Every structure is written in C-alpha cells, then in structure tokens.
Amino acid sequence: MSPALLRHPRFVSLEGGEGAGKTTAINAIHACLRAQGHEVLLTREPGGTPLAERIRALVLKPDEEIAAEPLSAEAELLLVFAARAQHVRQVIQPALRRGAYVLSDRFTDSSYAYQGGGRGLDAAWIADLERRVVGLLPGLTLLLDVDVEVGRARANGRDLWPDRIESEHDDFFQRVRAVFRERARQDPQRFALIDAAQAQECVAADVVAHVERWLQAGEGR
Numbered sequence: 001m002s003p004a005l006l007r008h009p010r011f012v013s014l015e016g017g018e019g020a021g022k023t024t025a026i027n028a029i030h031a032c033l034r035a036q037g038h039e040v041l042l043t044r045e046p047g048g049t050p051l052a053e054r055i056r057a058l059v060l061k062p063d064e065e066i067a068a069e070p071l072s073a074e075a076e077l078l079l080v081f082a083a084r085a086q087h088v089r090q091v092i093q094p095a096l097r098r099g100a101y102v103l104s105d106r107f108t109d110s111s112y113a114y115q116g117g118g119r120g121l122d123a124a125w126i127a128d129l130e131r132r133v134v135g136l137l138p139g140l141t142l143l144l145d146v147d148v149e150v151g152r153a154r155a156n157g158r159d160l161w162p163d164r165i166e167s168e169h170d171d172f173f174q175r176v177r178a179v180f181r182e183r184a185r186q187d188p189q190r191f192a193l194i195d196a197a198q199a200q201e202c203v204a205a206d207v208v209a210h211v212e213r214w215l216q217a218g219e220g221r
C-alpha cells in the first residue's frame with residue numbers, strides 16, 4: 001500500500017495559469033498573516049531550496065548547452081518532483097513543525113495541471129508520486145482562475161523572453177486550466193476558486209477575505 005497524503009492546516013498554496021496575479025495575491029496574504037503576528041514562510045515551486053531552484057532553471061530556462069535537447073514530458077515530471085522532494089523535506093516540513101504558516105506559489109496541483117493536463121501524462125502516475133515523494137497536501141488552495149487569453153496577454157506584456165512552458169500554445173494552457181478547475185470542483189473543502197479576471201486589487205482583497213474567513217472558522221490551525 002502506498003503512503004498516506006496528509007493535509008496540513010497551516011500550509012496554503014496558490015495556483016493558476018499565467019498572468020493570474022499570484023504574485024500580488026500571495027504578498028497580500030503574507031501581509032495579512034504577518035499582521036496577525038504569525039511567522040510566515042513565503043516560497044515557490046518549482047524551487048524553494050538552492051538545489052530545487054537549479055532544477056527550476058533546468059526545466060524553465062535551460063542554458064545553451066542543453067537547450068537544444070528536447071526535454072521529455074516524463075523527465076519534466078520527474079524533475080519537478082525531484083525539486084518538490086527537496087523543498088518539502090528541507091523547507092516546508094521544518095517550517096510547519098516550528099509552527100509557521102507556509103505560503104507556496106504553486107505546489108503539486110500544478111503537476112496535475114501542467115504535466116497531466118498540458119503534457120498528457122497519466123494522473124494516476126502523478127498521484128502515486130504525490131503519495132510516495134510528497135505525502136503532504138495544503139490545507140487551503142486558492143485557485144486564481146482567469147481566461148487563458150486574458151492571463152497570457154497580461155504575462156506577454158511583461159515577458160521579453162518566454163520560458164519553455166510559457167512558449168506553449170493556447171490549447172496547452174486550456175488543458176491546464178481545465179484540470180485546475182476540475183480539481184477544485186472535486187475538492188471544494190480544500191480549494192477556493194477566485195475570479196482573477198477582476199482588477200488586481202480586487203483579486204488580492206478576495207483572496208485575503210477568504211483567508212480571514214478560513215482562519216476565523218478555525219481551519220488554519
């Protein structure tokens with residue numbers, strides 16, 4: 001039997017497609033939790049440790065020496081899980097153990113969406129890796145949802161050199177979005193679906209209001 005997946009109440013993840021506004025939203029939650037006197041660890045995936053950040057660069061911005069070698073979908077999946085294995089053990093678990101809140105810009109739901117939906121890999125394989133390699137689920141996941149065209153137009157205004165994943169076509173991102181939405185539909189207790197088509201400050205306000213309600217309900221303890 002494969003190991004269990006434990007949901008941690010002080011672990012919060014933000015998910016969404018490109019240009020959904022995760023950066024502003026995560027900073028707003030950070031400020032809200034800090035104002036209530038909590039220790040908060042802000043982190044991201046892929047990444048969050050020196051080794052995991054190296055893996056991020058390999059996946060998203062490979063240097064000239066390896067850029068010409070196609071990265072298989074399978075290798076991409078295993079690389080993001082290798083980064084996550086380090087991130088969970090070196091950073092996330094120790095922070096949760098000492099009583100901090102952990103706010104992560106993306107977590108395993110992104111693997112289901114990008115490598116599962118986008119690249120077409122088997123979700124059962126991802127689920128098996130999740131149990132064996134990660135063993136941890138956020139207590140709250142805020143899904144910032146916006147039309148692919150709108151999100152990409154926002155991101156294009158900023159990125160001069162799109163990375164490997166940003167260079168994918170719209171249909172890839174439509175599949176990514178569909179998986180995120182389906183996962184939120186299947187687990188409404190963990191997910192909050194946020195309308196990210198609104199102005200940036202409204203998205204941030206919605207996200208903070210949600211986190212505050214969640215704390216008041218005693219879920220984030």
Ligand code: Z5A
Nearest residue numbers: 018019020021022023045046106110111114154165199200
């Ligand atoms: N990835 C994966 O494949 N598998 C995995 O398991 C994991 C990740 C964990 C890195 O993520 C990539 O790794 C990601 C998935 C993959 N690839 N993609 N695409 P990332 O989080 O670093 O990259 P990202 O999602 O592309 O980031 P992003 O485009 O920066 O999204 P964001 O953080 O949500 O957006 P933002 O920086 O807050 O805003 C982007 C721009 O839009 C910026 O100029 C804002 O001013 C503007 N913006 C944001 N919100 C608004 C609103 N509401 N109105 C107007 N303008 C806005």
